[in-house]
Amino acid sequence: MAHERIDILTEVAVAATPPHGALSMLFKVDTDDDHSWPPADWEALWVRPESDGQAYRILSIPLLVFGIAVDDLVLGTSGPEGNVVFDRKVESGGHSTIRIFIDHQAEEDILSFRIAAIIDEVEAAGCVVRRTGWDLIVAVDIPTLDAYEHVYDDCLIPRGEAGELTVESACMTFDT
Known part of the structure; x- marks a missing residue:
């Protein structure tokens, strides 16, 4: 099946009503050498800010990103257009x-x-x-x-x- 290249896979962030208090975080996707797979450069996942205001809890199941699972604790930085961009994982949530x-x-x-x-x-x-x-x-x-x-x-x-x-x-x- 041929795929049209997309910049950001946002199906979770746009197709669903966000969970209460959730934000969309962008994750850079590893692609093959000719950038033909996967068909997106970024994936958007729902995250919920933790009370400390610096960390975020993963709420969405990653479809393209490796090393991340639901309930992981991650850090993010402010990106262009006010987006939160994944920085690093700090704690596994056990999933x-x-x-x-x-x-x-x-x-x-x-x-x-x-x-x-x-x-x-x-x-x-x-x-x-x-x-x-x-x-x-x-x-x-x-x-x-x-x-x-x-x-x-x-x-x-x-x-x-x-x-x-x-x-x-x-x-x-x-x-x-």
Whole structure:
């Protein structure tokens, strides 16, 4: 599937009503050498300022950024046009982030069924998912080691062995 290059992936920050007290923070996305993947240079995530006024708690599941997960504590700086720009992570919140790339070689009705089944299984394990409209990628927030083990053992390993998907670890906090 061809992708149009975009400057900032803002689907979370624009498509959803922000959580109470949340701000949009920009994260620089690592791209390949010819900048063809991923299709954005920046990703916007919801964050909530901490009481000290300097740190922010991650509220959104990163779709393109590595090393960040929901509930992490990060620092940001003021950027152009009043944006808050990610500076660095200061504390893990204990969650992990993975990305599921769904094999797109199947027919449309099979793909729709497969995606729905994967999302149902992942959510049944206590995880939360994020998708975009531009590709067959599901970003997953995994809150606990039990959820991680359930998702991998019962959903991802069998489906991966069947050739239905591949998995990318974007931010792992669990010792497995």
